[in-house]
Amino acid sequence: MTHTYHITEMTCAGCSAKVSHLLKRIPDVTSVSIDLGTGDATITMVNHVATSTLQEALKEHPKYKLTEKMVKSVNIFAEQVEEKKSWAATYKPILLIFGYITAISLIVSLWGNGFSGMMFMQVFMAGFFLIFSFFKMLDLKGFANSYAMYDIVAKKFKSWGYIYAFLELGLGLAFALGIFPLFVNAFTAVLMSVSLIGVLQSVMTKKKIQCACLGAVFNLPMSTVTIIEDGLMIAMSVAMLFMYL
Incomplete structure (x- = not known):
């Protein structure tokens, strides 16, 4: 009912x-x-x-x-027809953002003496964190509340949601400026790995929770897209870390 x-x-x-x-x-x-x-x-x-x-x-x-x-009162077993958005329509905001970041990263990495994988990843990471932190900053409280729904740290310490948004901003600036590369990449790998744990738990238990990756601005569902997003950041940071070693 x-x-x-x-x-x-x-x-x-x-x-x-x-x-x-x-x-x-x-x-x-x-x-x-x-x-x-x-x-x-x-x-x-x-x-x-x-x-x-x-x-x-x-x-x-x-x-x-x-x-x-x-x-x-409705029979919960009755046939219900609901208009559902297509996958592309649902994730359009994040797909557009990744498209723009990828295009800019390619242009910068190809500028000069041919393609540079290191430069591509550095620019991509900078763009990712700066843009995603921007959307979180638009409604910090809304992001913190949404993030606390699934993140293992934010569940225990609600203030972590506020801190996390500024950490992303700091990482974006650090990647853009190319400062402290070893520390920045190592910290990124750890931070995103911790974030990924909560995402995996939510997706595996099939909880219908809003993904807070773009703050509270867009109503994006938690899914494998979020896992890929976090996993990509971890992979890039680890790859860059080994390149610097």
Whole structure:
């Protein structure tokens, strides 16, 4: 069965992710779909869950007020036809960003005496961290809330989400300036490896969580694309580290 509720004070994707996570912890709740535009939450449940139970789940964050808007019972096994975005449409923002970074990296690495793999990776890493940190900075709080949904460090220390955004900015500048290459690449490999652990756990358990790679600006689902993204950064940093040794 499915019921629709109205929840106040949800202002960003981070709020949506937090509320969804809290409601999904209720045993009989199977899915939560939130429309930030209207503030409505459509909750599917195996057995009916009292409104008071749902409100109790949000008590840790009293600003979120849940009220029953309308009740619509639906057989959860009934055939449902939903319009779904194509893979390309879903990941268009990140594909465009990677395309731009790759093109610029190729141009710079080919400038002069032929292609330089080291230069390509250095420019790519600089562009990656600078652009991704920029989107995180647009809504630091929203990013921190979304990141805490799956990152193993941010789950325990919420402030890590704020710190992480600035670490990415620092790494982007370091790669752009070419300073402290051994330390920067080693630190990048460790940082991205830790981040990858949470991503792998979320994807393997098939949790429907928003990927925070581009902050709270774009609603990108966590998937193998995120794994490839983090894995690529780890591979490049390790490769550059060995080149410098």
